[in-house]
Amino acid sequence: xxxxxxxxxxxxxxxxxxxxxxxxxxxxxxxxxxxxxxxxxxxxxxxxxxxxxxxxxxxxxxxxxxxxxxxxxxxxxxxxxxxxxxxxxxxxxxxxxxxxxxxxxxxxxxxxxxxxxxxxxxxxxxxxxxxxxxxxxxxxxxxxxxxxxxxxxxxxxxxxxxxxxxxxxxxxxxxxxxxxxxxxxxxxxxxxxxxxxxxxxxxxxxxxxxxxxxxxxxxxxxxxxxxxxxxxxxxxxxxxxxxxxxxxxxxxxxxxxxxxxxxxxxxxxxxxxxxxxxxxxxxxxxxxxxxxxxxxxxxxxxxxxxxxxxxxxxxxxxxxxxxxxxxxxxxxxxxxxxxxxxxxxxxxxxxxxxxxxxxxxxxxxxxxxxxxxxxxxxxxxxxxxxxxxxxxxxxxxxxxxxxxxxxxxxxxxxxxxxxxxxxxxxxxxxxxxxxxxxxxxx
Numbered sequence: 001x002x003x004x005x006x007x008x009x010x011x012x013x014x015x016x017x018x019x020x021x022x023x024x025x026x027x028x029x030x031x032x033x034x035x036x037x038x039x040x041x042x043x044x045x046x047x048x049x050x051x052x053x054x055x056x057x058x059x060x061x062x063x064x065x066x067x068x069x070x071x072x073x074x075x076x077x078x079x080x081x082x083x084x085x086x087x088x089x090x091x092x093x094x095x096x097x098x099x100x101x102x103x104x105x106x107x108x109x110x111x112x113x114x115x116x117x118x119x120x121x122x123x124x125x126x127x128x129x130x131x132x133x134x135x136x137x138x139x140x141x142x143x144x145x146x147x148x149x150x151x152x153x154x155x156x157x158x159x160x161x162x163x164x165x166x167x168x169x170x171x172x173x174x175x176x177x178x179x180x181x182x183x184x185x186x187x188x189x190x191x192x193x194x195x196x197x198x199x200x201x202x203x204x205x206x207x208x209x210x211x212x213x214x215x216x217x218x219x220x221x222x223x224x225x226x227x228x229x230x231x232x233x234x235x236x237x238x239x240x241x242x243x244x245x246x247x248x249x250x251x252x253x254x255x256x257x258x259x260x261x262x263x264x265x266x267x268x269x270x271x272x273x274x275x276x277x278x279x280x281x282x283x284x285x286x287x288x289x290x291x292x293x294x295x296x297x298x299x300x301x302x303x304x305x306x307x308x309x310x311x312x313x314x315x316x317x318x319x320x321x322x323x324x325x326x327x328x329x330x331x332x333x334x335x336x337x338x339x340x341x342x343x344x345x346x347x348x349x350x351x352x353x354x355x356x357x358x359x360x361x362x363x364x365x366x367x368x369x370x371x372x373x374x375x376x377x378x379x380x381x382x383x384x385x386x387x388x389x390x391x392x393x394x395x396x397x398x399x400x401x402x403x404x405x406x407x408x409x410x411x412x413x414x415x416x417x418x419x420x421x422x423x424x425x426x427x428x429x430x431x432x433x434x435x436x437x438x439x440x441x442x
Contacts, residue, residue: 009098010096010097010098013041013095015037015041015130015133016127016130024125024127025125025126026122026123026124026125027067027121027122027124027125027126027129028067028068028122028123030125030126032069032084032086032088032089032090032091033091034126035064035067035069035084035086035126036069036071036082036084036091036093037093038063038067038126038129038130039060039063039064039067039069039071039082039084040060040080040082040093040095041095041130041133042059042060042063042110042113042114042133043056043057043059043060043073043075043080043082043095044080044095044097045106045110045133045136045137046059046107046110046111047075047078047080047097047100048097048100048101048103048106049101049102049103049104049106049107049110050100050101050102050103050104050107050241050242050245050319051107051245051376051378052245052246052248052249052252052254052257052261052378053075053076053249053252053254053256053257053258054248054249054252054254054438055376055378056073056075056080057073057075057254059110059111059114060073060082062114062115062117062118063114063117064084065118066117066118066121066122067122068086069084069085069086070084070085070086071083071084071085074256075254075256075257076256076257076260077100077242077257077260077261077264078096078097078098078099078100078260079094079095079096079097080093080094080095080096081093081094081095082095099191099194100242100264101188102241102319102320103139103140103141103319103320104316104319104320104321104325104376104379104383105139105142105320105321105322105325106136106137106139106320107376107378107379108322108325108375108376108379109136109139110136111376112374113132113133113136141185141320142320142322143317143320144185145182145185145186145189146182147317148181148182148185148317148318149178149179149180149181149182149185150178151181151313151314151315151317151318152177152178152180152181152182152236152314152318153173153174153175153177153178153181153314154174154310154311154313154314155177155236155310155311155312155313155314155315155318155387156173156174156176156177156232156233156235156236156311156314157170157171157173157174157177157232157310158307158308158310158311158314158387159173159232159235159311159387159391160173160229160232161303161307162304162307162308162311162337162341162387163232163290163392164289164290164292165228165229165232165290166290166293168213168216168222168229169228169229169232169290170229171212171216172209172212172213172216172229172230172233173209173229173230173232173233175208175209175212175233176204176205176206176207176208176209176212176230176233176234177205177232177233177234177235177236179204179205179208180201180202180204180205180206180208180233180234180236180237181201181205181236181318183200183201183204184197184198184200184201184236184237187200187201194268195271198237198268198271198272198275199271199275201234201236201237202234202237202272202275202276202279203275203279205233205234205236206230206233206234206275206276206279206280206283206285207279207283208233209229209230209233210227210230210279210283210285213227213230227285227286227288228286228287228288228289228290229290230276230280230285230287231276231287231391231392231395231396232392234272234276234395235391235392236318237268237272238268238269238272238386238389238391238394239264239265239268239269240315240382240383240385240386240389241319241382241386242261242262242264242265242268243261243262243265243389243420243423243424244381244382244385244386244423244424244427245261245378245382246258246259246260246261246262246265246424247421247423247424247425247427247428248424248427248428248431249261250262251424251425251428252438269394270398273394273395273397273398273399274398274402276395276398276399277395277398277399277402280399287395287396287399301338301342304337304338304341304342305334305338306334308330308333308334308337308338308387309330309331309333309334310330311333311337311387312326312329312330312332312333312334312337312383312384312386312387313326313327313329313330315383315386315387316329316330316383319379319383321379321383324373325375325379325380326383328369328373328375328380329379329380329381329383329384330384332362332365332366332369332380332381332384333362333383333384333385333387335361335362335365336358336359336361336362336365336384336385336388337358337384337385337387337388339357339358339361340354340355340357340358340388341354343357343358351390351415351418351419352415352418352419352421352422353422355388355419355422355423355426356422356423356425356426357426358385358388358426359385359388359422359423359424359425359426359427359430360426360427360429360430361426361430362381362384362385362426362427362430363381363426363427363429363430363431363434364430364433364434366380366381366384366430367430367431367434367435377431381427381430382427385423385426385427388419388423389419389420389423390415390416390419390420393412393413393415393416393419394412394413394416396408396409396412397409397410397412397413397416400412
């Protein structure tokens, strides 16, 4: 039986249709309709990469200024409403995406294209510019689902160690997270809906962790206390990018984008943690404390450096960062996250304050490295602090809520919220200190 074709809910925009009349003219001589379509397409492509409203608006303003056009834009998570003026007429557009994600490789190419536009793009025709943007839009993932699964496995395995897990928990987490994110990548390739991707991947991660743990119990008589690490196997789903960019947008008073991103992140966390809670009930798993093991302070310091580097590198690969960009983010995250953990242990610093200082350190280091390396700041800073997002706290809050332990749930949730608030604040203040254009309202 033949399959019934699925009609897309979001119709495609055929950008080249805008240039048929003036395809051979330089863009500076094109009409307002053609210029505005080009500006909007650039903004929409940036939005699809996961960057915030402030960065999208800045890029659209850069292109508009080079084309002697005034552009005003209202930007959300998945849509842009904007108007272009040229002194004689105005054109308004409303553009939208079918879904959002993170692609730092495409983001890097787009930012370089926009940065060089005033010097190298103004003499090109509208047709040539759209052809160049076609090339950038074709940038999908650098990595296969298998490679994304391995990146997730490495990141969550490192996350497990940093949270206090031992060898057994790390091995089981490696297997569970790898299987879960592999499935999510395969489902994303087929463009399945968000909730299905989250539920299926988290359920598989928990199931594989439980199976690996059971196998270890049978073969090596390992105690069931090591079941506590199953939470780490689903931390690849925690939406660090929208969490952080929502805080940055709110700081710049982009309220629509900030709130939409925040709601999107909370929605993912709720679906993921409820799924994990249901799997815990089904598999009889308990989110207890990790079994304690003693590591000398000096050895622990160096192990934290290594684990932080591996964790951030893995998350960066999941965001489709090229290896050089991922390694840069991992170097910054290694220093910032180890500083955060050492401050909690050695200086008895509250976790939220340590998260703020760690995030601030990451932002300052990114400012030092961004110009010589040429990467977009957000593609370095956000992956470097995603490992600080308290996914364990958020899950335990939901788990205890489901078990009606309301006091424990509120305690875990309050701790998580303080850290979640501290992380974007650290990046925001680092940006205020180092970026004059970000420091002012306009």
